[in-house]
Amino acid sequence: MIDSHCHVGFDELKENIDGYLARAQSQSVQLILTVACHEHQLSDLYTILENYPTIFGAFGVHPQENKQTISIERLKEIVQHPKIIGIGETGFDLFYEPDSFDHQKHNFEIHAQVAQETDLPLIIHSRSADAQTIDLLKNFKDITGVIHCFTGSADFAKKALDLGYYISASGIITFKKSQELRDIFKTIPLDRLLIETDAPYLAPEPYRGQINESVYVSKVLEKLAEIKDISPQELDKITTQNFMNLFKKVREKI
Numbered sequence: 001m002i003d004s005h006c007h008v009g010f011d012e013l014k015e016n017i018d019g020y021l022a023r024a025q026s027q028s029v030q031l032i033l034t035v036a037c038h039e040h041q042l043s044d045l046y047t048i049l050e051n052y053p054t055i056f057g058a059f060g061v062h063p064q065e066n067k068q069t070i071s072i073e074r075l076k077e078i079v080q081h082p083k084i085i086g087i088g089e090t091g092f093d094l095f096y097e098p099d100s101f102d103h104q105k106h107n108f109e110i111h112a113q114v115a116q117e118t119d120l121p122l123i124i125h126s127r128s129a130d131a132q133t134i135d136l137l138k139n140f141k142d143i144t145g146v147i148h149c150f151t152g153s154a155d156f157a158k159k160a161l162d163l164g165y166y167i168s169a170s171g172i173i174t175f176k177k178s179q180e181l182r183d184i185f186k187t188i189p190l191d192r193l194l195i196e197t198d199a200p201y202l203a204p205e206p207y208r209g210q211i212n213e214s215v216y217v218s219k220v221l222e223k224l225a226e227i228k229d230i231s232p233q234e235l236d237k238i239t240t241q242n243f244m245n246l247f248k249k250v251r252e253k254i
């Protein structure tokens with residue numbers, strides 16, 4: 001399995017990455033993509049990427065960082081790192097930050113522009129912002145990426161798929177109240193699905209409320225396999241291949 005999105009560099013996890021990785025590997029999680037959300041997190045990210053061959057990285061200014069911005073040149077320079085394979089997370093969070101739309105849009109456009117220029121995929125965080133996300137992505141042709149931790153509407157999923165994006169399932173699909181979301185995942189083509197934890201957040205059932213870890217991506221896989229009515233083994237193969245297809249740069253390193 002691959003955990004396509006987590007935050008190993010965050011305070012809850014970074015003190016014991018050896019243990020974190022050992023637990024993940026014991027459940028066949030072979031590869032982890034860790035996301036840094038602020039330039040302050042870059043030195044920790046570089047250390048992690050240097051020390052752990054099976055952990056890859058992504059960088060972007062998170063939409064909730066409402067004071068932070070970055071230049072196109074600086075972002076391009078950061079993502080040249082050989083183990084940084086994606087740009088983000090970027091996007092809109094109008095749930096927690098409804099008042100900084102213009103700032104978020106400015107940052108989102110910078111990330112999309114760099115994705116266009118570098119041919120790296122975008123990792124998109126979109127919360128309470130279905131229409132705004134689609135409107136922005138429509139303006140950037142020839143880029144692709146993933147809607148991470150998908151919680152949007154059926155219409156949003158369809159439009160993102162039409163634009164060529166992948167859709168990633170998190171532990172939220174295991175929650176009791178998420179029937180509507182499970183119904184949307186039923187309709188998403190197998191060749192566009194990814195799985196993630198978003199650790200340390202969003203631990204799946206039966207660990208809900210605890211600190212999440214990549215090892216629990218198996219619970220996301222199991223639930224998604226149930227939704228898609230195929231075996232977890234088969235879905236593991238498919239989502240692993242999808243990850244390799246989207247995050248092409250990883251293939252140079254493994």
Ligand SMILES: [Zn+2]
Nearest residue numbers: 089125148149
């Ligand atoms: Zn996010």
Ligand SMILES: [Zn+2]
Nearest residue numbers: 005035089198
């Ligand atoms: Zn995240």
